[in-house]
Amino acid sequence: MEKPGKIYLADQRGLIENSSIRRYSTFNFESFFNEHKTAFQNLFIFNDDSVAAGKLNFYLAKENSLHLFMPITGGIDIVAKNNEFSVETGQVQLLSLEKGEVLEISNPYKSDVINYLHLGIINDFALVKDQLFSFDFDKNPNKLIDIISGYKFPFKLTAGIFAGREEANYKLQEKSNSLFTFIIDGAFEIEGRLMHARDGLALWDTEDVEFEALSNNAIVVNLELFV
Structure with a gap:
């Protein structure tokens, strides 16, 4: 018997694109909304972001939440809570954010587009420190x-x-x-x-x-x- 599940097809994701970023969102995110793309359990963000050379983007936390950043190609620099984090392929950065905090995520390369995954998990209870995993x-x-x-x-x-x-x-x-x-x-x-x-x-x-x-x-x- 087939186990219960739901498929989220790549070509049905939300797309936001400008001169700085191309973002595919598996779940509803910012201006992308689809009644069938609501959060899965506590997982409310699963974004596939590509950032142009030398560009940056921002994220405003609307929930107390944990965020995972996993570079697929290249690396990213993150500024959060007056701290700087550099994350390369083969690493995952975990950040714990309170509602209202802002992240700055930038591409440190002068000529290459980078690609990373951004996962967000609602987290009201667990005390988790910012950590880098390899x-x-x-x-x-x-x-x-x-x-x-x-x-x-x-x-x-x-x-x-x-x-x-x-x-x-x-x-x-x-x-x-x-x-x-x-x-x-x-x-x-x-x-x-x-x-x-x-x-x-x-x-x-x-x-x-x-x-x-x-x-x-x-x-x-x-x-x-x-x-």
Whole structure:
């Protein structure tokens, strides 16, 4: 029996584009609204942002929330709470923001466009410090890597790069938890669903999730949301 879930197709995301940024939003964000693109559990932002060389953009926190920034190509500089953060590929920056705080996110390169994922999770209770996490796909091929995990976090973040026909199984910590998975590159079959680059999939009421890569260098990132 097919496990309950919802697919968020890449070509149905919201698009905001100007001379500085091209932003694809999986969920409703700022001027993009669609009644079928409401937040999934506490995950209310999943943006795929590309910033032009030397340009910057801003984010105003409208909720007490945790934010993850994961560069896909290049790196980003972030200014938050009078602190500066530099994040490169192979790293994820976690920032804890209070309602009303503003982030400045910039592309430090003079001639290259950069691309990063921005995830936002509503967080009213857990006290989580700003932290930088690193991972290495090259040393851990064909498996899901724990990037952020532990009792103090209200979520778990994993990712992996796979060769074609390689398989993986993700076991949720609790059946009451839910999983949001996003294909960065390539194609996967996930619980009988065919997923392509930049597609997202929300799953719930399950204990484990099976993945099969359908192309080489297929990359997936998973966010388990705790109850």
